[in-house]
Amino acid sequence: MSERSAAPGGLALVESLVNTLDIETGADSLDTPEGRARLGVTETGLADARELRESLRAALLAHAGHPPHRAVTPLGTLLARAPLRVAVDDHDGSARLAPADPGPLLSRIAAAVAEALVAGTWTRLKACEAGTCHWAYYDRSPAGRGRWCSMRVCGARAKMRRYRAKGP
Numbered sequence: 818m819s820e821r822s823a824a825p826g827g828l829a830l831v832e833s834l835v836n837t838l839d840i841e842t843g844a845d846s847l848d849t850p851e852g853r854a855r856l857g858v859t860e861t862g863l864a865d866a867r868e869l870r871e872s873l874r875a876a877l878l879a880h881a882g883h884p885p886h887r888a889v890t891p892l893g894t895l896l897a898r899a900p901l902r903v904a905v906d907d908h909d910g911s912a913r914l915a916p917a918d919p920g921p922l923l924s925r926i927a928a929a930v931a932e933a934l935v936a937g938t939w940t941r942l943k944a945c946e947a948g949t950c951h952w953a954y955y956d957r958s959p960a961g962r963g964r965w966c967s968m969r970v971c972g973a974r975a976k977m978r979r980y981r982a983k984g985p
Contacts, residue, residue, distance in 0.1 A: 834873065837852060876892045899924040
């Protein structure tokens, strides 16, 4: 839905997972083998991927100052199941947090969140405030106060609703 460019670094994976569900139409790319394969999700891991997606969406709504869209498992509870390790580059000595097991989606998401925390970009990943959208987007606005995934769609709809509510 968004015309914005993808989130930086590992946040692109988080954004991609959250955006597998189009709330307005109900289309869920995790329903297709291609959609699951794109994220490395198996049929047996589908319920866990959806639970993670909605917990991430709730966290991204919180980044934008909004309450959760529904009751979800707290993201911290889910991420605690994905142990990370410190990986040190032999050539330059740089260090980063990496998944202890890089295969599962949960492990890759945990590493992406850790990377974003260190980079200071985690709270810039938000969910659109439009109740029929909640699409994930990376807020590149200077003040970090973006509200919609798309100014042309969700932003325009919100502004039109406010205009109409004012009356004649």
